Amino acid sequence: MKYFSLLFLFYAMPLFAVEIESFHSDGCSIFPDGTLDQNDLWLDCCHAHDFAYWKGGSYAQREEADRNLEICVAKTGEREVALIMLVGVRVGGTPFLPTPFRWGYGWPYLRGYKALTEEELKAIERVQGALPGTL
Template identity: 70%
Template sequence: MLKIILILLVLLPSGSLASEIEPFKSDGCSVFPDGTREQHDLWLACCTAHDYAYWQGGTYQQRLAADKALEACIAKVGEPEIARIMLAGVRAGGTPYLPTKFRWGFGWPYLRG
């Protein structure tokens, strides 16, 4: 009986993996503001570009490059301190191993991206 359960646990998830990525969607800067009190969407475009990379997923190096690009983009709009905070946040919270809506590879089923 235990063998049957183990076989089912191994085989069932493989049949449910989507072969196509979900349509792209962005939630802006996820759990972080999209800008300052004065400029509500100051770095929103940076977050949308970052979301696009996260939606696609890929290798560890691609994730690191996407996170560094986010940091550079936010620093470029004049907020280097916010850029460093955002980098720390996405490095910690964007891992593909947590089933969040903003994880690396979120366009794919969990643990596929």
């Protein structure tokens, strides 16, 4: 009977409500948020990137988020910084490291790359609707 209970819990887990942790951003993580003269020059780019990483999703979505970060930072006039940041997020943003800034950090660790389900998208919308401003 004990094994049946464990099996039931394992298979019933998808039936329970899916919840994502509250969104948070640490800015540009372990990278400066801007230059010495403009100390938050590309901070908005990092917030948008953090939001994409918080949600997670497929490998292609991660590539798109990283490319969008590069484009956004380059638009600030800092093309070299954009390339350095791109290399950093490509190396350090993998979902397989237990970092607080990994791909899909809003979900439990080791979610990896996979498309978001309809239920997960609804959970994201609930949290997103509670956020101040729009992302």
